Amino acid sequence: xxxxxxxxxxxxxxxxxxxxxxxxxxxxxxxxxxxxxxxxxxxxxxxxxxxxxxxxxxxxxxxxxxxxxxxxxxxxxxxxxxxxxxxxxxxxxxxxxxxxxxxxxxxxxxxxxxxxxxxxxxxxxxxxxxxxxxxxxxxxxxxx
Amino acid sequence: xxxxxxxxxxxxxxxxxxxxxxxxxxxxxxxxxxxxxxxxxxxxxxxxxxxxxxxxxxxxxxxxxxxxxxxxxxxxxxxxxxxxxxxxxxxxxxxxxxxxxxxxxxxxxxxxxxxxxxxxxxxxxxxxxxxxxxxxxx
Numbered sequence: 001x002x003x004x005x006x007x008x009x010x011x012x013x014x015x016x017x018x019x020x021x022x023x024x025x026x027x028x029x030x031x032x033x034x035x036x037x038x039x040x041x042x043x044x045x046x047x048x049x050x051x052x053x054x055x056x057x058x059x060x061x062x063x064x065x066x067x068x069x070x071x072x073x074x075x076x077x078x079x080x081x082x083x084x085x086x087x088x089x090x091x092x093x094x095x096x097x098x099x100x101x102x103x104x105x106x107x108x109x110x111x112x113x114x115x116x117x118x119x120x121x122x123x124x125x126x127x128x129x130x131x132x133x134x135x136x137x138x139x140x141x142x143x144x
Numbered sequence: 145x146x147x148x149x150x151x152x153x154x155x156x157x158x159x160x161x162x163x164x165x166x167x168x169x170x171x172x173x174x175x176x177x178x179x180x181x182x183x184x185x186x187x188x189x190x191x192x193x194x195x196x197x198x199x200x201x202x203x204x205x206x207x208x209x210x211x212x213x214x215x216x217x218x219x220x221x222x223x224x225x226x227x228x229x230x231x232x233x234x235x236x237x238x239x240x241x242x243x244x245x246x247x248x249x250x251x252x253x254x255x256x257x258x259x260x261x262x263x264x265x266x267x268x269x270x271x272x273x274x275x276x277x278x279x280x281x282x
Binding site: 021024025027028031033050051053054055056057058061062083084087090091094096115116117119120121123124125126135138 | 166167170171173174175179196197199200201202203204207232233236239240243245265266268269270272273274276277
C-alpha cells in the first residue's frame with residue numbers, strides 16, 4: 001500500500017498573513033482538521049491544526065496571523081512512499097497529519113494530506129462499497 | 145461566552161472493552177466517524193482511551209489477535225479526564241500539555257468513573273469561530 005492510495009487528495013490552504021479568525025472559520029465550515037500554510041509561491045510553509053488553535057481560545061483572533069501560530073513544516077513526503085514509511089515518520093515525529101508534496105516539480109507544492117484516520121480506514125478493512133452498506137444498515141436500524 | 149467544560153462537551157461516548165480486537169476498534173471508528181474509543185470495564189468504569197493516533201502503531205501486526213489492552217493509554221492518575229465543572233481554560237491547558245485532541249468528561253462525584261461525555265478540540269475551535277462572528281455582528 002502506498003501513501004497516494006490512502007491520502008486525501010487536495011488541501012485547504014491559507015497564507016501566512018491571513019488572520020486566525022479566517023482560519024477558524026475555514027476549519028469550522030469545511031470540517032477540516034488541518035490547514036496548510038503556503039507562501040506566495042504556493043510552497044508548504046507550515047501547518048495549523050486544532051492543537052495550534054486551542055491555546056488562543058480567549059484571545060482576539062482578528063489580531064493574530066496564521067504565520068504567528070503555525071507549526072513550521074519541513075518534512076517532504078512523496079506520494080510513492082510505502083505506508084509503513086509514513087507511519088514510521090508519524091510515530092517518530094508525532095506529526096499525525098503528513099502533507100504530501102508533488103515530487104515532479106522543483107517547488108514543494110502540496111497535493112494531499114495523509115492523516116491517522118486515513119490509515120485507520122485502511123486497517124478497518126472496510127471497502128467503500130461495504131462501508132456504504134454498513135452506514136445504510138445503521139441508518140435503517142436507528143430510524144424508526 | 146462558554147466557560148465550563150459541561151457547556152461545550154458532547155454527551156455520550158463510543159466505548160469498547162479491553163478485549164476488543166484492533167480490527168473491531170478500527171471498524172467502530174470508521175462506521176461512527178470518530179477518532180477515539182473509550183475503553184471501559186464490566187462495571188462501566190473508564191479504564192483509558194484508544195485514539196486513531198495510537199492505533200496506527202499496530203499497522204502491520206495481526207489486527208484480529210491484537211487487543212485494546214495491548215495499546216491502551218491507561219489512566220490511573222486521572223490525567224486524561226476532566227469533570228463538567230472544570231473551567232474550559234484549564235481543560236485546554238491539559239490538552240495542550242498532553243498533546244491530545246479530546247478529554248474524557250467524568251461525572252462530578254470524585255469516586256465516580258462513569259463516562260459522561262467527551263470534550264473535542266474541534267468543538268473548541270468551532271466555538272472560537274462562532275464567537276468571533278458574534279463579536280463582528282454586535
